[in-house]
Amino acid sequence: MSLTAKQKKVITIRPSQERGHANYGWLNSYHSFSFANYYDPAHMGYRSLRVINEDRIKGGRGFGRHSHRDMEIISYVLEGALEHKDTIGNTALIKPGEVQRMSAGTGIAHSEYNYSATENAHFLQIWIMPDRRGLAPSYEQTFFPEADKSNRLRVIVSPDGRDGSVTIHQDAYIYVTNLDAGKSVVYSARGDRYLWVQVTRGRLNLDDRLLVAGDGVAVSQAESIELAAIDNSEILLFDLA
Numbered sequence: 001m002s003l004t005a006k007q008k009k010v011i012t013i014r015p016s017q018e019r020g021h022a023n024y025g026w027l028n029s030y031h032s033f034s035f036a037n038y039y040d041p042a043h044m045g046y047r048s049l050r051v052i053n054e055d056r057i058k059g060g061r062g063f064g065r066h067s068h069r070d071m072e073i074i075s076y077v078l079e080g081a082l083e084h085k086d087t088i089g090n091t092a093l094i095k096p097g098e099v100q101r102m103s104a105g106t107g108i109a110h111s112e113y114n115y116s117a118t119e120n121a122h123f124l125q126i127w128i129m130p131d132r133r134g135l136a137p138s139y140e141q142t143f144f145p146e147a148d149k150s151n152r153l154r155v156i157v158s159p160d161g162r163d164g165s166v167t168i169h170q171d172a173y174i175y176v177t178n179l180d181a182g183k184s185v186v187y188s189a190r191g192d193r194y195l196w197v198q199v200t201r202g203r204l205n206l207d208d209r210l211l212v213a214g215d216g217v218a219v220s221q222a223e224s225i226e227l228a229a230i231d232n233s234e235i236l237l238f239d240l241a
Helices: none
Strands: 010-014 020-023 027-031 049-057 062-068 072-079 082-086 091-094 098-103 108-114 121-128 138-143 154-158 172-179 184-188 194-201 203-206 209-212 216-220 224-229 233-240
Touching: 010 209, 049 194, 062 082, 072 082, 091 098, 098 108, 098 154, 172 184, 172 224, 194 209, 194 224, 203 233, 224 233
Parallel strands: none
Antiparallel strands: 010 216, 020 027, 027 049, 049 121, 062 108, 072 098, 072 121, 082 091, 082 108, 098 138, 154 172, 172 233, 184 224, 194 216, 194 233, 203 209, 203 224
8 A cells, every 4th residue: 555645654652761660579560551550541552462561570580370361472582581381281491582472362371480590581571462262272482593683674473474483363473673783674564554663672763763772663654664773772573454
């Protein structure tokens, strides 16, 4: 779909410091969208993207067994490692470079603990609403080498598992790139799609708008965006229906 003069690219920044925040001692969490005790009717999600929590868990601590239904839950580890166990028989260690997808479907219980007894674990917890309810619970985990993400966008989540990505039950794609300072990438999109950019580290410009770690950006009516790193940076890009 080509953009007309009336269809200008819309870019809305969600600054890091304006996110919801909860600190329980063992868990320090920042919420891009409403979650748990943080409620903001202006930030309930973006399209099918419902949750982006940036979590830091102290050594030896974690989330005890708890249940979910009808949600696609993705864990993306930035530092440290998480130990995962669930009621459909999975036990796994999730480390940087790996992506975990858990489809809660009709119901699943799981736990996530910091694997280290002393060092913090730092990760993103991402929830995407599925395209239908009542799916059978399922689990998938894949490692993506650094070379695949260096100064290029690498698809890590997709509805069809393209290029070895983790599958998801929604018309949604997640890409990641690790940009060296001074490097840039351009993402081409259909004008009827919705993009969300989440900065996990570094500083960069998105179409000449300065972003820092923790910032999120909603983009609509765009045929392309450019991400240009000022410092070494890591970025997740969501392409949503």
